[in-house]
Amino acid sequence: MSLTQIQSFVAVAEEGHVGRAAHRLHLTQPPLSRHILALEDELGAPLFERTPRGMRLLPAGEAFLQHARRILSEVDAAVHTVRGVVGGPSK
Amino acid sequence: MSLTQIQSFVAVAEEGHVGRAAHRLHLTQPPLSRHILALEDELGAPLFERTPRGMRLLPAGEAFLQHARRILSEVDAAVHTVRGVVGGPSK
DNA sequence: GATCTTTACGACAGACGTAATAATG
């Protein structure tokens, strides 16, 4: 599991299409599709239902999405905290 | 930033030595040292004080450590939640 | 000089993109 895969998952979950999510991430469809497949493989369960009109979250995917968002926002907070500790008090 | 780097950081913070942390992660020292350096480079600030007896956390490192632990435990929770959603109700 | 961490460097695995294939309405 990687942060890239998690970002990919969130983008696909929000856009509902691999293609649109890929464009948003400045990526092409194949690598993005592989991220999702690898994630599902590692988790041992599918997260999306594939339809000819896009991807729709399954219950397992909705459960994962909540954690995924918290992981990404925690990463963001970690970065800002360090910059705050370093840049803030010393000014 | 990658989960591998975050795991490396936590291991070094807890062990206080790159060598011991590397052994714990089934890795050698050079890649582990590179993970820390890359992380510090990305954050724009050193996280450890290098001494001839090992590595000691700086204030910025202590701040990052709290977030790092939460990120890793959130990842763990995400995995278990998905497995719970998939395996639990269907039994 | 002993104990750490870091840099050099050659080899291998992984990830990207283009192009082709599959599936579905």
Place this chain on the structure above:
DNA sequence: CATTATTACGTCTGTCGTAAAGATC
């Protein structure tokens, strides 16, 4: 047949490990 996702495949970047080098008591 149009639209979407997936697989094949060649290339290229990135990460590993061994070995050498720096730094500090």
